[in-house]
Amino acid sequence: MPVKGLPPLEGAEKEVVMRFAPNPNGPPTLGSARGIIINSEYVKMYGGRLILRFDDTDPVNKRPMLEAYDWYQEDCRWLDAVPDAVVIASDRLPMYYKIAEELIRMGAAYVCRCDQATFKRYKDASLACPHRDRDPEESLDLWDGMKAGNLRPGDAVLRIKTDITHKDPALRDWAAFRIVTTDHPRIGDRYRVWPLLDFESGIEDHLLGITHIIRGKDLMDSERRQLYLYRHLGWEYPSVVHWGRIKIHQFGSFSTSALKEAIEAGEYRGWDDPRLPTVKALRRRGILADALRKFMIDLGVSETDISISMDTIYAENRKLVDPQARRRFFVKDPVPLEIEGEVPPVVQVPFHPTVDMGCRLIPAGNTVLVSGDDLAEMGVGNRLRLKDLCNLEILALDPARARARALGTDPAEAKNMKLPIIQWCPRDGVPVEVMRPDGVDRGVGEVGIREDEGRTDQFERYGFVRIDSVDDEVVAYFAHR
RNA sequence: GCUCCGGUAGUGUAGUCCGGCCAAUCAUUCCGGCCUUUCGAGCCGAAGACCCGGGUUCAAAUCCCGGCCGGAGCACCA
Numbered sequence: 001m002p003v004k005g006l007p008p009l010e011g012a013e014k015e016v017v018m019r020f021a022p023n024p025n026g027p028p029t030l031g032s033a034r035g036i037i038i039n040s041e042y043v044k045m046y047g048g049r050l051i052l053r054f055d056d057t058d059p060v061n062k063r064p065m066l067e068a069y070d071w072y073q074e075d076c077r078w079l080d081a082v083p084d085a086v087v088i089a090s091d092r093l094p095m096y097y098k099i100a101e102e103l104i105r106m107g108a109a110y111v112c113r114c115d116q117a118t119f120k121r122y123k124d125a126s127l128a129c130p131h132r133d134r135d136p137e138e139s140l141d142l143w144d145g146m147k148a149g150n151l152r153p154g155d156a157v158l159r160i161k162t163d164i165t166h167k168d169p170a171l172r173d174w175a176a177f178r179i180v181t182t183d184h185p186r187i188g189d190r191y192r193v194w195p196l197l198d199f200e201s202g203i204e205d206h207l208l209g210i211t212h213i214i215r216g217k218d219l220m221d222s223e224r225r226q227l228y229l230y231r232h233l234g235w236e237y238p239s240v241v242h243w244g245r246i247k248i249h250q251f252g253s254f255s256t257s258a259l260k261e262a263i264e265a266g267e268y269r270g271w272d273d274p275r276l277p278t279v280k281a282l283r284r285r286g287i288l289a290d291a292l293r294k295f296m297i298d299l300g301v302s303e304t305d306i307s308i309s310m311d312t313i314y315a316e317n318r319k320l321v322d323p324q325a326r327r328r329f330f331v332k333d334p335v336p337l338e339i340e341g342e343v344p345p346v347v348q349v350p351f352h353p354t355v356d357m358g359c360r361l362i363p364a365g366n367t368v369l370v371s372g373d374d375l376a377e378m379g380v381g382n383r384l385r386l387k388d389l390c391n392l393e394i395l396a397l398d399p400a401r402a403r404a405r406a407l408g409t410d411p412a413e414a415k416n417m418k419l420p421i422i423q424w425c426p427r428d429g430v431p432v433e434v435m436r437p438d439g440v441d442r443g444v445g446e447v448g449i450r451e452d453e454g455r456t457d458q459f460e461r462y463g464f465v466r467i468d469s470v471d472d473e474v475v476a477y478f479a480h481r
Numbered sequence: 482g483c484u485c486c487g488g489u490a491g492u493g494u495a496g497u498c499c500g501g502c503c504a505a506u507c508a509u510u511c512c513g514g515c516c517u518u519u520c521g522a523g524c525c526g527a528a529g530a531c532c533c534g535g536g537u538u539c540a541a542a543u544c545c546c547g548g549c550c551g552g553a554g555c556a557c558c559a
Contacts, residue, residue, distance in 0.1 A: 249492080
């Protein structure tokens with residue numbers, strides 16, 4: 001048991017089997033990552049098993065995306081949470097049917113033909129609807145009718161008997177199956193009766209031998225509803241931990257379906273657009289899985305609704321990435337600076353200030369590029385140092401032809417004079433485009449950046465970026481400062 | 482309307498079950514200083530919280546009651 005980390009799980013001595021059960025209607029987000037990480041962390045802690053289960057039983061409102069099944073597995077792998085088994089609910093309808101029929105026969109479930117509004121009236125009044133006491137045989141016939149196509153969507157549902165007078169209206173005779181004629185992306189139109197979450201998930205948790213469930217407290221009623229199911233079937237309910245809703249300052253609230261629309265409308269470049277809180281996007285930006293794991297474990301499993309800041313994730317990531325990130329010069333919005341006097345034609349610069357990672361050579365000479373932003377801070381007569389190159393005095397600042405005079409190369413002099421130090425770039429550097437959560441920066445970088453495809457570098461005085469591609473132009477994804 | 486949960490510094494979090502060791506932990510953030518050829522890292526220091534009101538008790542962040550605030554469920558969504 002780690003000294004720091006998650007609180008112990010109740011009753012974990014015997015066995016721990018946990019599941020992460022997403023609906024694959026989009027890619028994993030930061031919220032999914034929490035579920036994946038916490039479940040896998042507990043499983044690791046107790047030497048248990050982790051099951052990835054796709055609760056994909058709504059082809060209409062939360063229609064699954066075929067690609068998303070793979071995305072979840074990919075992101076689980078990346079997060080070091082490889083599941084021991086993968087289960088897909090839409091493969092297992094016959095099993096659910098069998099149990100449903102058993103429940104009907106024992107009088108624990110019935111086919112209800114009320115329309116939604118009518119049933120709600122009965123339910124709100126704590127009254128049984130006329131169908132509740134129908135003979136099991138009659139329910140069975142209707143159930144067959146639902147499956148065979150004699151009944152249309154909305155004509156009938158299968159309800160689990162609970163306590164119609166329960167003081168919490170949310171628990172009264174909930175629906176377990178309904179008719180859906182929309183095809184399912186994975187298995188087409190083979191079935192026209194689909195289970196609802198409380199049934200599917202409750203049944204699966206038992207069949208899979210789940211011992212511990214972690215889920216959002218919005219699903220608290222699920223447990224109370226499923227308890228009736230378990231009682232009917234004589235099963236023992238797993239132990240449950242709830243956590244509150246999680247919001248992210250920088251992203252506000254988002255829903256998978258809203259994001260999907262925005263992407264289709266072209267507002268984002270895709271599911272890994274750096275503006276999005278998806279796992280794919282964070283990975284592309286160079287956020288490490290370990291940073292996410294550490295962050296999520298630190299959040300714990302409190303029942304309070306929380307609002308987190310990306311800054312904390314960034315801080316975690318920076319600690320991991322800083323010691324291994326090559327330093328590179330990148331100049332945003334570059335302008336040429338002509339230097340009079342002696343300037344080294346090339347300089348050798350270490351990749352890292354404190355870690356020995358070797359050096360790179362950067363060609364220099366009498367014209368270099370500096371950032372327009374930096375120059376805007378300067379005045380004629382000001383002195384500054386080009387990092388690792390030379391000291392300068394500004395002679396002219398016309399945007400088109402900024403000029404300066406070289407004052408030697410000694411860093412000690414710059415230090416004594418407390419000169420500002422800025423990064424620079426050779427005139428024939430490589431064009432770089434930085435995709436940021438808040439827009440796109442364009443500029444030029446030292447040519448060596450082309451060797452860093454897939455790595456996370458630190459652009460000095462700019463921030464950490466992941467080098468995403470290196471064609472004629474380098475595309476980098478911004479992680480954080 | 483009915484039902485259920487929660488409320489510790491700006492943001493998270495420990496402590497709450499089993500009152501005292503809590504003049505409340507850690508991280509992040511912010512502010513100051515040091516260091517550094519990066520506005521990064523590192524080091525040092527500082528600031529900052531128990532929702533409110535009653536009650537029980539020698540003693541309450543911790544137990545009880547009431548209120549306030551926030552979230553959730555009452556779907557043929559997950």
